[in-house]
Amino acid sequence: MPTITVYGNDLSPPARAVRMVAESVGVDVDLKRTYPLRGECKKPEYLKMNPMHQIPTINDGGFFLSDSHAIATYLVDKYAKNDSLYPKDVLKRSIVHERLFFDVSLYTKVLNFVIGPLLLKKEPTDESRNSLVDGLETAERFLTASKFIAGDSLTIADYCLYCSITFVDFPQKGQIDLSKYKSIQRWIDLLQKTSPLVKKYDQFAEKGLKIFLEDGKY
Ligand SMILES: N[C@@H](CCC(=O)N[C@@H](CS)C(=O)NCC(=O)O)C(=O)O
Known part of the structure; x- marks a missing residue:
């Protein structure tokens, strides 16, 4: 290997x-x-x-x-042995790119909202909250239109956006209620139920959070 x-x-x-x-x-x-x-x-x-x-x-x-x-x-x-996670078809690949670039901006919003306040022990600013909510609403629209984030099947964009979006609620529960985004929640449930990898890496995240909370290591 x-x-x-x-x-x-x-x-x-x-x-x-x-x-x-x-x-x-x-x-x-x-x-x-x-x-x-x-x-x-x-x-x-x-x-x-x-x-x-x-x-x-x-x-x-x-x-x-x-x-x-x-x-x-x-x-x-x-x-990869096949192109299912990152299709070679130009149109499908372009949609994957669109969602990956969306993730770049969304993850910046997530970091501003989650990590700054967690380190500085301050409430997130309204600006960072509004900006993240706007990003989540976009993700909600994508996931209302399709089963996975970039179409009918799982792609690398699902792994990237899953890690970013679940981080919103991860270090500090309840700051933003993800369950009110019905399509995002359906997709999170789908990935958690159908992908053993998602479950496995969620456990790594728990381990990483423990290290962060104990030692401030991030
Ligand atoms: N667009 C980058 C973002 C990576 C990123 O923001 N990494 C953070 C930790 S999760 C980092 O290394 N921050 C340190 C820094 O920016 O100096 C990616 O997708 O890899």
Whole structure:
């Protein structure tokens, strides 16, 4: 089985999404636990691998790649036995891209809403709440129109957006009630019921949260 190194940690949604895609396409992951809040991504040796100083980053036999969405597409293109997670059909692939780019902006909103207040122990600002609600309403519209986030079948965009969206309610329960978004909730339930990988990585997230709450490691 091919093995790649992933620089990430158990709590980070984009790092989990990358590990889920790797496992889906039969790639083993050697996880090097890395915590940006500890300054680990700003060390010169890390900046050489990823000038954007973020997790996840992968090393695949000396090839370094960052950004979970770029990594997810690379892993399927390089290692998957079929194209179901990332269709080759131009129209279907374009919709996957659209949703992946949407995830980039949504995850920024999630981080602003969740992590800042969690670290600073302050209530989230109205601005960060409104911006996230707007993103969730968009996701709700996507999921009202189709069973999965980018159409009728599971794609890498589901893994990425699942990790981002469930993080809204994860470190601090009840800040935003996801259950009021009926289509998002239906999709979360579907993924949790049908994907053993989703269940497995939800448990890693719980483990990562415990480490964060005990040691502030993120
Ligand atoms: N667009 C990036 C976002 C990655 C990201 O925001 N990672 C956070 C942790 S979850 C990080 O490393 N932050 C440190 C920093 O930005 O300096 C991706 O999808 O990989």
